[in-house]
Amino acid sequence: MTRKAIYQLTARQILFLALASAFIAVGTMACLSNFGNAWQLRDNTNVALAENVPQGISDASAVSDEQNSIEVYKTLSPGVAFITTSARMENYYGEEFDRESGNGSGSVIDAQGHILTNNHVVEGASKLTVSFGGDKVYPATFVGSDPDTDLAVIKIEPPREGLTAIPLGDSDRLNVGQKVLAIGNPFGLDRTLTTGVISGLQRPIRARNDRPIEGAIQTDASINPGNSGGPLLDKYGKMIGINSQILSRSGGSVGVGFAIPVNIAKRVIPQLLQFGEVRRPKLGASLIGISQLREQGVRLPVEGGLLVRQSLPGGAAQTAGIRGLSQGTDGDVVLGDIITTIDGEKMSDLDDLYRFLDKKQIGDTIRVEV
Numbered sequence: 001m002t003r004k005a006i007y008q009l010t011a012r013q014i015l016f017l018a019l020a021s022a023f024i025a026v027g028t029m030a031c032l033s034n035f036g037n038a039w040q041l042r043d044n045t046n047v048a049l050a051e052n053v054p055q056g057i058s059d060a061s062a063v064s065d066e067q068n069s070i071e072v073y074k075t076l077s078p079g080v081a082f083i084t085t086s087a088r089m090e091n092y093y094g095e096e097f098d099r100e101s102g103n104g105s106g107s108v109i110d111a112q113g114h115i116l117t118n119n120h121v122v123e124g125a126s127k128l129t130v131s132f133g134g135d136k137v138y139p140a141t142f143v144g145s146d147p148d149t150d151l152a153v154i155k156i157e158p159p160r161e162g163l164t165a166i167p168l169g170d171s172d173r174l175n176v177g178q179k180v181l182a183i184g185n186p187f188g189l190d191r192t193l194t195t196g197v198i199s200g201l202q203r204p205i206r207a208r209n210d211r212p213i214e215g216a217i218q219t220d221a222s223i224n225p226g227n228s229g230g231p232l233l234d235k236y237g238k239m240i241g242i243n244s245q246i247l248s249r250s251g252g253s254v255g256v257g258f259a260i261p262v263n264i265a266k267r268v269i270p271q272l273l274q275f276g277e278v279r280r281p282k283l284g285a286s287l288i289g290i291s292q293l294r295e296q297g298v299r300l301p302v303e304g305g306l307l308v309r310q311s312l313p314g315g316a317a318q319t320a321g322i323r324g325l326s327q328g329t330d331g332d333v334v335l336g337d338i339i340t341t342i343d344g345e346k347m348s349d350l351d352d353l354y355r356f357l358d359k360k361q362i363g364d365t366i367r368v369e370v
Contacts, residue, residue: 054075080107082131082185083106085102104184107231115155115156118152128141131190143276145277180198181233182227184230186227194223213260229242288350305339324336
């Protein structure tokens with residue numbers, strides 16, 4: 001890999017490095033070629049990409065709002081899964097058994113039985129079962145999850161009569177005020193419909209591992225425990241979000257719910273199907289935000305940025321010459337590099353870095369200013 005350093009009059013150093021991770025150690029062009037396949041849906045998954053209005057749903061402008069809600073529900077509720085999770089327990093005699101531990105919702109996304117849901121719905125489950133409103137219960141297997149976006153995919157063997165797939169829409173083309181419908185299983189009440197509007201866009205929420213999830217959809221459609229993982233639909237019957245969180249002091253719905261944009265899911269699903277995880281590029285460095293250090297009383301020569309604590313051996317940062325903390329001959333700590341911008345984007349904290357890397361692929365070349 002070629003590295004180039006440019007020195008400006010400000011004496012700030014700009015480094016070019018290739019993003020890398022532990023599982024790929026080949027040239028930049030090969031990384032782009034190989035990794036590009038991970039973003040393509042495999043031919044045998046047949047994921048519905050929702051370019052057309054599902055059959056059974058009339059032109060929304062030609063029917064009443066009530067009739068539109070009825071048609072969307074009748075057409076797509078058969079594709080909303082009731083997910084039941086079990087946890088492995090041990091009795092007094094040391095015998096292990098599975099006990100039901102929770103439930104949530106999900107959306108069938110292809111004819112092969114893949115179901116999209118929240119990671120927090122299925123995380124840690126020893127057993128998964130799925131039903132669609134009837135007596136039939138299907139055993140499900142775990143396919144993959146991404147804790148950073150709180151998304152997961154599970155799978156059932158499709159029945160002979162087939163499955164109803166929920167088509168995926170476009171969450172980049174939404175407006176505050178437009179109608180939305182949520183279908184899920186709140187408090188175990190299967191395939192419950194609630195309606196509302198988009199109350200806000202680009203809301204910052206966090207996954208359970210504290211990673212930021214960008215661009216969440218805020219809605220006043222009632223979302224309660226058990227709705228997690230279910231679809232947020234537009235009036236055309238397209239999934240625009242995955243219901244995930246509520247803001248509530250009581251634990252019940254107060255009209256402030258959040259859905260993960262479906263376009264995030266469209267980026268994540270192919271990797272979950274292929275790898276069982278999302279493989280993101282890494283800088284190969286241990287970092288800490290300057291603002292966090294300043295809050296702790298540490299005085300540094302800059303107001304913001306990311307302090308490099310360590311450049312990991314063999315990583316992209318070390319290859320590019322980015323330095324971490326070191327110890328001087330007198331025993332004092334010698335300050336390493338402080339990353340201020342990447343590709344011209346200001347790095348104020350680790351959230352900025354996560355947002356930046358989420359848009360990149362392994363093998364991309366970036367410009368780091370220290």
